[in-house]
């Protein structure tokens with residue numbers, strides 16, 4: 001029988017201090033060349049080991065092979081000039097200096113496929129791999145070529161589909177697209193955002209997921225969250241269209257978030273990765289706190305569709321905190337599993 005409430009993480013885990021500066025988002029690599037390549041592989045093995053020790057059921061690379069969840073993918077593409085930078089507003093929230101799309105974008109070679117194979121060879125558990133979503137990719141660039149957000153998103157969707165098909169062939173069980181931009185540009189999400197995401201998963205036989213979130217615990221995000229009021233109803237705008245889409249799983253944050261749990265009713269029938277671990281706090285949840293969040297979610301998500309998860313990536317956390325949170329997640333899930341069985 002398939003295990004119910006299989007646990008997973010939304011994405012990143014902290015990097016070891018010999019690879020990159022800890023407790024810092026998007027920190028620079030400390031190694032170069034062949035040493036860096038080997039260091040990334042070692043860190044991936046370590047991240048896998050930590051997950052397996054904690055009893056996580058669906059494991060990942062902990063995003064040890066990327067510096068940034070969007071930029072690292074884009075760096076491998078043609079058509080984007082990283083020397084030519086412009087300042088743009090990211091998700092209507094903060095300014096950042098970003099690379100320029102200067103000609104037609106294309107993918108000449110696989111980006112993460114070797115890393116996925118390396119992970120696959122080391123575990124029999126289901127593996128999940130994260131890619132940026134098309135809308136979040138375009139929001140991280142200055143476009144001097146297509147001059148249309150939608151057009152560029154369709155181009156990226158085709159490229160993501162090439163990568164996703166090769167990840168599937170490498171043995172990846174679940175491909176997740178990170179789309180924090182889905183929480184901001186509701187009209188575009190419904191007009192073409194979800195359609196481009198469906199283009200990215202076209203023809204895949206493996207499972208697919210979309211992670212929508214309110215971001216890491218960085219200041220720009222926590223300041224923005226303060227403006228959202230006592231109830232975060234952003235998901236309400238896009239859930240009906242997502243429910244009707246061909247995406248299998250929706251990943252979102254439920255621990256210490258102000259998302260009203262009843263919004264999950266709008267995606268009934270989909271699998272839901274329920275964030276039961278707050279990544280913006282160093283406090284380690286108790287198993288009982290995790291169980292409590294899962295019980296609340298179970299009112300709106302069928303038990304065979306619920307996957308206990310973290311709210312978002314844990315890259316900025318100290319390693320012992322992330323480790324503690326992984327253990328709390330699996331212990332909390334086990335409490336609820338026993339309740340359901342009893």
Ligand SMILES: [Zn+2]
Nearest residue numbers: 213215312313
């Ligand atoms: Zn996230």
